[in-house]
Amino acid sequence: MSHKILKVHPNDNVLVALTDLPAGEPITYDSISLSLVEAVPAKHKFTQQDMAPGEEIIMYGTLVGKAVLPIPAGTRISTENVKHQANTFSGKNKSFEWQAPDVSRWEGKTFMGFHREDGQVGTSNTWLVIPLVFCENRNVNIIKQAFLEELGFGRQDLYKSYVQQMVELYQAGNVDAIAQLPLQGQMSNGHRRIFENIDGIKFLTHEGGCGGIRQDSDALCALLAGYIHNPNVAGATVLSLGCQNAQVGILEEKLRALNPNFSKPLIVLEQQQEGTEQELLTQAIRRTFLGLIEADKITRQPAPLSKLVIGLECGGSDGFSGISANPAVGQVSDLIVALGGKSMLSEFPELCGVEQEIINRCVDDKTADRFVHLMRAYAHAAEAVGSGFDMNPSPGNIKDGLITDAIKSAGAAKKGGTSPVVDVLDYTEYATKPGLNLLCTPGNDVESTTAMAGSGANVILFTTGLGTPTGNPVTPVVKVSSNSKLAERMPDIIDVDTGPVIAGEKTIEEMGAEMLDYIIEVASGNIKTKAQQLDQDDFIPWKRGISL
Structure with missing residues (x-):
């Protein structure tokens, strides 16, 4: 590879600038010799030959565009002189053989992961708190505020402290000092983690679950089921309002489709059944805490790279x-x-x-x-x-x-x-x-x-x-x-x-x-x-x- 230019594929008719190239720069690459018509910034491509309107631009050995203006050799291709063009496609028309790379360096090597009952292995051990509908986002955020700092997953809010310093300077009448005030310290956990084998509690707020079309709610339930099934997840707390399109039954159906023997801890609470917001949140927080105690018992064990x-x-x-x-x-x-x-x-x-x-x-x-x-x-x-x-x-x-x-x-x-x-x-x-x-x-x-x-x-x-x-x-x-x-x-x-x-x-x-x-x-x-x-x-x- 030249330190200045690169031809990605032998069949390409454009070259890549690996560094900023000035206008007039002499370019020699294999049998190509030309001078750049204009400056070409690093990462951009330029033509290696004169091109007429309609001619194909080839890069990575494939069709990537067509010229819409005359493009002299050594000119940067841009949205002004080239438009998108791509090859058509149909069914398989060639056989394929693969030469696998040598992996002897990693044979027998393992990683330390969280083994799940279904045979999957997680790279982390996370508890999820999920709203089935956007109406529950507020309750999910209340649970988030209650848990993160007390369990040691929250971080010291460096920027909040920064604003407090500016307020103090403003109240003291020292406005000029604000413009020069540096940000000091670094983000860090405020408390020691209570559950050492849990990597975090994550809160998946979203704007779906109701309204729109029913397919959106079905897809949302399938996506959330995939998250709960993901091997990085130890268990989940799900909050439902009750009347939304994304029903608990749909989520449960999607989970059974992924794993008929699903056995992870799953806490499901419906606000319209639980009564007051306080009763819902108390239940959710208490049962989630008990779930975290169980999830913390899982430890990392060796797993094959497969x-x-x-x-x-x-x-x-x-x-x-x-x-x-x-x-x-x-x-x-x-x-x-x-x-x-x-x-x-x-x-x-x-x-x-x-x-x-x-x-x-x-x-x-x-x-x-x-x-x-x-x-x-x-x-x-x-x-x-x-x-x-x-x-x-x-x-x-x-x-x-x-x-x-x-x-x-x-x-x-x-x-x-x-x-x-x-x-x-x-x-x-x-x-x-x-x-x-x-x-x-x-x-x-x-x-x-x-x-x-x-x-x-x-x-x-x-x-x-x-x-x-x-x-x-x-x-x-x-x-x-x-x-x-x-x-x-x-x-x-x-x-x-x-x-x-x-x-x-x-x-x-x-x-x-x-x-x-x-x-x-x-x-x-x-x-x-x-x-x-x-x-x-x-x-x-x-x-x-x-x-x-």
Whole structure:
């Protein structure tokens, strides 16, 4: 790899700037020699030959756009001169063989996890408090205020103290000092934890459960059932109002579908049956405390790496994401699959243009056909409301070099590695087959990570090039930066830096191996991710058809 430019695939007709390149910069790459027509910022792409309107833009070896203006060689491609274009797709048309990576380094290795009666193994031990409908959010928040600080899960509110200092300065008439007032100290737990084997109590407030369409409530119940079933969850307290669409019976039905022998502690209280708010809350707090006592008796025990279920996510992507962070995560996915574990690739709008490659990786026609059906149904739903996958890239994506959805997708798909696709799951369906699973979700970061935890992920790898402060209430989220500048600028949210790949200091294989070792430490509870340290507990159920 050149320290200045990169050609990602031999068939590409654009090059990637690895550093800021000035106008007039002479470029020599293999048999290519040209001078840049304009300055090209790092992460952006430029043409290696003159291109006429209508000519195809090829990157990652696939169609990612078409020229809409004449583009001289050495010109940066942008939303002004290139528009989204992607390959069409149909059923399987090629056979597929996979060369699994060497995993001898990890054979026999274990992580320290929480074993559940159904055979799943958690990487954390969390208790959930869940409202079945938004009407119960207030009661859930009262329980949260009652529990967190007293049980040692709350953190000292550094910013509250900061405001108090400013109030004191204002009341003393010293307004000028406020502008120079530094923030002092650091966030920390105020009390020693009472339950040493419980990693947290998490409160999944949301705006659903009633109104909308009945399918929304059914999907919400399925999602919440997936969270309760997730191996990282020890038990749950569920608050229902009583009259809402998301009925307790639907939740129980979804739980039985996941596990007919469901045996985790489950406390369900209905406000319209309990009477006063005080009676409801007293019951909920007392019974939850007793449940926590039982959950605390579970301890970490060795588990094979085949019990890992890794969610694969990207958010705040940049022009380097598909070159460093995403391929490194793809390497981890392949290692996990080779070790007998599960990985989960979601964000269907960000698979636009690489569908045929993924279809050909499916283990059989039935799996491939389901992927085709879900992709087309999602695309048609987006078009029906005046949108489309081509509108997926965000302003931040475009600013940092991802100018079409097909460019973004071709890089995003690298998170799925190279292994066969063993199953295709619709939203809220649970991953049960070892290997690479596809999960239908939006490209929206939080909606997607929310879904993966609901489908059984016990660790999530989340790549970012711009910096995204996202976590999950039950599943540790390992944040992976595509470039070292981000890791240096936002060290409070980044766990792993794949910038050395861009610098030519490490290979994708080396980064993947390091990341798997890091995951084992996270799964064992030896490392708390940055998202966990910051209590980033993002939870947004998907209202189908609205999000890309």
